Amino acid sequence: MINETFVASDPTSAYEQAVKKYGDGVKLISAKQIKYEDGKLRSEVCIAVPKELFMEKSFGKAAMENNDVDREEEALLAELDEMKKQLFLMHEEMSDASHESIMQKVKKLFMDKGIAKSWLDDVMMTLMGSNILDDSTLLVSYLLEEIDESLHVQKERLDEPKIVMLVGPTGVGKTTTIAKLAARYAYLMERPYRVALLNLDSYKVGAFEQLGHYADIMQLEHITVDSVEDFTTGLEALDDYDVILVDTAGMSPYDTQKFIKTVEFVNTDMHRNLEVNLVFPATVKYEDMDDIYNNFSFLDLNSVIISKFDETKHFGTLLNFMLLYKLPMSYFSVGQEVPDDLMVASKEYLLEQFIGDLDEDEE
Numbered sequence: 231m232i233n234e235t236f237v238a239s240d241p242t243s244a245y246e247q248a249v250k251k252y253g254d255g256v257k258l259i260s261a262k263q264i265k266y267e268d269g270k271l272r273s274e275v276c277i278a279v280p281k282e283l284f285m286e287k288s289f290g291k292a293a294m295e296n297n298d299v300d301r302e303e304e305a306l307l308a309e310l311d312e313m314k315k316q317l318f319l320m321h322e323e324m325s326d327a328s329h330e331s332i333m334q335k336v337k338k339l340f341m342d343k344g345i346a347k348s349w350l351d352d353v354m355m356t357l358m359g360s361n362i363l364d365d366s367t368l369l370v371s372y373l374l375e376e377i378d379e380s381l382h383v384q385k386e387r388l389d390e391p392k393i394v395m396l397v398g399p400t401g402v403g404k405t406t407t408i409a410k411l412a413a414r415y416a417y418l419m420e421r422p423y424r425v426a427l428l429n430l431d432s433y434k435v436g437a438f439e440q441l442g443h444y445a446d447i448m449q450l451e452h453i454t455v456d457s458v459e460d461f462t463t464g465l466e467a468l469d470d471y472d473v474i475l476v477d478t479a480g481m482s483p484y485d486t487q488k489f490i491k492t493v494e495f496v497n498t499d500m501h502r503n504l505e506v507n508l509v510f511p512a513t514v515k516y517e518d519m520d521d522i523y524n525n526f527s528f529l530d531l532n533s534v535i536i537s538k539f540d541e542t543k544h545f546g547t548l549l550n551f552m553l554l555y556k557l558p559m560s561y562f563s564v565g566q567e568v569p570d571d572l573m574v575a576s577k578e579y580l581l582e583q584f585i586g587d588l589d590e591d592e593e
């Protein structure tokens with residue numbers, strides 16, 4: 231049986247559509263009312279029909295009118311992909327010694343640096359039969375090109391009032407980065423922006439003093455809040471500012487999550503955008519990578535600020551993270567100095583560092 235959903239303004243009309251298409255032998259699976267994105271209430275009636283009948287009645291209709299056809303097509307494509315992968319792996323096993331060694335050598339080089347085998351297999355699969363696989367230099371450049379294409383940079387935008395919230399594990403550099411961003415927006419750009427600091431980090435001993443200290447030096451408004459009500463009033467009080475930088479954490483991960491999620495929710499009623507940046511250390515260990523993502527992905531993450539660039543020479547795990555989760559990068563923190571050690575994210579810079587690391591091994 232195949233399920234098909236009919237949508238209309240009321241359940242009776244939706245059901246009638248189904249009967250009109252299939253006759254009255256249709257089996258009702260569910261009926262519900264759903265508020266759509268345009269704010270209108272619609273009724274969705276889901277029915278089940280035998281596959282043959284479905285094919286007969288739906289065949290020739292535009293695929294986009296029909297979710298089930300889409301789904302079947304998707305399944306087919308996934309199957310094809312899987313077959314291609316199998317073929318690729320077979321090909322990899324059977325290929326002659328030199329060919330194999332080039333591919334394997336390059337793959338090993340990237341894997342040793344932290345790039346996932348699955349990502350490499352997927353890319354190399356698309357090269358099956360191509361002479362790129364016979365030439366290690368070509369293959370390396372091709373992979374770098376692919377990495378380059380998969381990375382994204384979030385453009386710096388300050389044309390509308392916004393809230394920039396930094397989240398991430400303790401000690402990754404959130405507060406320091408907030409101070410650097412504050413200095414940048416308030417003093418270092420082609421025009422000054424009105425910047426205020428808002429601290430949700432009240433639990434960490436000294437957290438307020440740390441941010442407050444920076445705020446004092448830069449003569450910026452700063453407030454600390456520890457409840458959602460406070461947060462709302464705080465934001466109202468800061469209505470005149472172009473950018474409100476929000477520092478977070480210090481609480482237990484569970485509390486933090488609850489709190490930040492509420493903040494995100496509260497914000498949906500407001501007239502300024504909220505940008506959530508995950509601060510992610512370049513020094514990340516492979517074992518911790520997924521945990522960090524999983525701890526914070528419950529938020530609608532807009533981008534990643536990569537911190538502690540200066541503390542490592544190995545960027546493979548970081549790159550792997552970026553390839554896996556496909557979040558755009560906004561800034562790089564390249565040292566402890568406020569405000570100097572901050573740069574707008576650049577693919578070239580990241581790739582240069584990674585290539586430097588690769589070259590050391592390739593010699």
Ligand SMILES: Nc1nc2c(ncn2[C@@H]2O[C@H](COP(=O)(O)OP(=O)(O)O)[C@@H](O)[C@H]2O)c(=O)[nH]1
Nearest residue numbers: 400401402403404405406537538563564565566
């Ligand atoms: N080497 C280096 N140290 C950094 C960087 N960013 C922050 N730090 C240091 O890391 C420590 C923790 O930073 P902090 O901003 O308090 O982290 P938070 O807990 O996430 O707010 C401090 O000693 C900072 O000076 C960076 O890009 N490079």
Ligand SMILES: [Mg+2]
Nearest residue numbers: 404405431437
């Ligand atoms: Mg902090």
